[in-house]
Amino acid sequence: MPIYLLFDVxxxxxxxxxxxxxxxxxxxxxxxxxxSSTDISIGIEKVKAKMRNILDKVYIDQTLMxxxxxxxxxxxxxxxxxxxxxxxxxxACYSAGAKVIHAYAFxxxxxxxxxxxxxxxxxxxxSGGTDGGNTEVVLHNAKQIASxxxxxxxxxxxxxxxxxxxxxxxxxENCELLCCENVMPTYGVLQVDECRSVIRDLFLxxxxxxxxxSKLAEVLDELILPTPSSVLEALILLSKGTKTEEGLGDLxxxxxxxxxxxxxxINKTFILKDNAGYKGLQEPLDKRSVxxxxxxxxxxxxxxxxxxxxxxxxELMSAYLESIKRDLYSSNDPKLDSIxxxxxxxxxxxxxxxxxxxSYSPMGISTYQSGKDLRDVSKVIGIGGPLIHSKxxxxxxxxxxxxxxxxxILLPDKIEAYLDQKYVISCLGLLASRHPNEVLRILxxxxxxxx
Amino acid sequence: xxxxxxxxxxxxxxxxxxxxxxxxxxxxxADFNVVNLGVMVSQKEFVDAAIxxxxxxxxxxxxxxxxxxxxxxxxxxxKEAGLNNVLLYVGGNLVIGKSEFAPVEAKxxxxxxxRVYPPGSDIAIGIEDLKAxxxxxx
Numbered sequence: 001m002p003i004y005l006l007f008d009v010x011x012x013x014x015x016x017x018x019x020x021x022x023x024x025x026x027x028x029x030x031x032x033x034x035x036s037s038t039d040i041s042i043g044i045e046k047v048k049a050k051m052r053n054i055l056d057k058v059y060i061d062q063t064l065m066x067x068x069x070x071x072x073x074x075x076x077x078x079x080x081x082x083x084x085x086x087x088x089x090x091x092a093c094y095s096a097g098a099k100v101i102h103a104y105a106f107x108x109x110x111x112x113x114x115x116x117x118x119x120x121x122x123x124x125x126x127s128g129g130t131d132g133g134n135t136e137v138v139l140h141n142a143k144q145i146a147s148x149x150x151x152x153x154x155x156x157x158x159x160x161x162x163x164x165x166x167x168x169x170x171x172x173e174n175c176e177l178l179c180c181e182n183v184m185p186t187y188g189v190l191q192v193d194e195c196r197s198v199i200r201d202l203f204l205x206x207x208x209x210x211x212x213x214s215k216l217a218e219v220l221d222e223l224i225l226p227t228p229s230s231v232l233e234a235l236i237l238l239s240k241g242t243k244t245e246e247g248l249g250d251l252x253x254x255x256x257x258x259x260x261x262x263x264x265x266i267n268k269t270f271i272l273k274d275n276a277g278y279k280g281l282q283e284p285l286d287k288r289s290v291x292x293x294x295x296x297x298x299x300x301x302x303x304x305x306x307x308x309x310x311x312x313x314x315e316l317m318s319a320y321l322e323s324i325k326r327d328l329y330s331s332n333d334p335k336l337d338s339i340x341x342x343x344x345x346x347x348x349x350x351x352x353x354x355x356x357x358x359s360y361s362p363m364g365i366s367t368y369q370s371g372k373d374l375r376d377v378s379k380v381i382g383i384g385g386p387l388i389h390s391k392x393x394x395x396x397x398x399x400x401x402x403x404x405x406x407x408x409i410l411l412p413d414k415i416e417a418y419l420d421q422k423y424v425i426s427c428l429g430l431l432a433s434r435h436p437n438e439v440l441r442i443l444x445x446x447x448x449x450x451x
Numbered sequence: 452x453x454x455x456x457x458x459x460x461x462x463x464x465x466x467x468x469x470x471x472x473x474x475x476x477x478x479x480x481a482d483f484n485v486v487n488l489g490v491m492v493s494q495k496e497f498v499d500a501a502i503x504x505x506x507x508x509x510x511x512x513x514x515x516x517x518x519x520x521x522x523x524x525x526x527x528x529x530k531e532a533g534l535n536n537v538l539l540y541v542g543g544n545l546v547i548g549k550s551e552f553a554p555v556e557a558k559x560x561x562x563x564x565x566r567v568y569p570p571g572s573d574i575a576i577g578i579e580d581l582k583a584x585x586x587x588x589x
Contacts, residue, residue, distance in 0.1 A: 080502060081503050083499055084503045128503075129503060130504045132454065132456070132504075132505075133456070133503050133505045134502060134503055134505040184503070186486070187486045187488075277490060277491055280496075359464040362516065363465070363466060366466050
């Protein structure tokens with residue numbers, strides 16, 4: 001059984017892990033401040049130096065890495081109707097570990113094309129129309145996008161009826177195009193698996209090169225995932241387990257950062273209770289959402305603005321926000337950071353969860369659900385610096401609970417809180433498919449339950 | 452007709468599902484693609500589904516007597532959404548009580564529906580009308 005050296009680069013800290021899959025132990029863990037704005041390899045060398053005493057003693061079979069460097073994987077999603085193919089395309093991007101920097105519905109206009117042109121995206125995902133459905137909008141959008149001669153690759157995941165025409169349009173303009181299954185082949189049905197793997201392949205092949213990580217790729221032995229994608233792999237394994245090793249069951253996870261907050265929910269089956277009907281696109285059982293406007297540093301002002309009626313949003317908080325504005329990293333008040341983190345958790349979870357709508361009619365009360373029902377999910381895992389460094393992470397994670405004032409938002413009714421205290425989840429996700437049983441046991445031992 | 456899509460559903464807060472299933476079955480038997488939105492369907496859901504699936508027709512059902520309120524502005528909404536060539540059919544107990552059908556039909560045609568069916572109509576008639584309106588052979 002091999003020994004792995006694993007890295008997670010691009011967030012506030014560069015993290016390193018040495019994992020022995022034979023003895024199922026983490027031999028070393030080390031962190032150092034990120035160097036992603038200058039040269040990632042410097043940070044990696046610093047982390048390696050901290051693990052030197054172990055590195056000198058063992059033979060590393062493989063070195064793998066997940067990265068959110070240079071803003072992570074930045075994508076543009078284009079669809080037809082906002083609640084249908086555009087939503088499906090956006091969910092596909094999220095499930096592949098990407099951040100959606102722009103999302104466009106219907107025919108693209110010149111302003112939007114100008115934005116696409118200057119957006120510095122890594123990939124554009126073009127969808128629109130169910131299979132055999134609308135063709136004119138997606139053909140129009142394909143022609144407009146191809147005319148920009150974008151420097152980034154395009155993935156087509158729309159109506160299959162015009163796939164050949166779309167290929168020809170991009171070929172004529174010498175643009176890179178990859179095709180995969182429609183993200184919404186029929187009304188309301190989400191199909192993102194193939195799209196997700198195409199995005200990951202592209203990330204591996206071209207994005208790494210574009211982000212100046214290719215030099216680093218020489219010391220790595222193939223696998224590089226976007227960090228959120230690696231986190232998702234680890235969480236799916238931890239939730240579902242393997243054939244021989246039981247997982248934790250349905251769970252949620254919150255990853256709070258300086259600029260964004262990610263929420264994950266992993267469910268075994270789709271829950272529809274109380275005779276409720278279902279409306280809209282059926283969301284994925286392994287769902288990730290990203291809130292680009294919620295975080296404890298870059299997005300702190302916005303978070304406070306959204307929570308302006310909270311008692312804790314007082315003069316002290318205003319002064320703290322001002323100091324963050326002046327200097328992002330020197331300000332450090334754990335108590336106020338915890339308040340910001342709890343607000344991020346509350347808003348991000350409310351956006352992630354499904355809704356129950358009640359309708360009063362001459363026939364009595366009827367209910368219907370949109371999105372995921374998470375009321376029975378009882379295990380919640382906290383990931384990321386603001387949670388790990390908080391003196392009371394349980395208080396932050398309790399914000400995941402269903403709010404009595406908004407019972408229609410289908411969040412958990414009670415929770416057991418866990419914490420990724422040693423920052424192991426993102427790195428261990430890299431090994432989830434190779435050594436599922438061993439990694440699952442390591443995860444269970446290292447993700448700690450908090451009281 | 453395998454390439455012709457019809458969006459169907461029961462509008463508003465109405466949960467009568469049986470007629471909806473019969474319409475679904477009959478249309479499929481007649482070789483149409485059916486996008487069935489089920490019960491309690493809003494105007495927006497009908498329009499969104501018709502855009503994505505390039506539907507040729509929308510069949511709106513209503514049985515609980517509130518159809519007049521639920522369907523108000525439906526034709527205009529479809530026009531705004533660019534669905535100019537989509538046929539709009541409506542049927543069921545469209546108004547409360549036993550009203551004379553002619554004024555009810557006139558009212559719904561003024562809302563933009565191309566065909567209006569009284570209570571107890573046979574879906575086979577609706578399907579024949581649809582084939583005729585779309586210029587499809589028998």
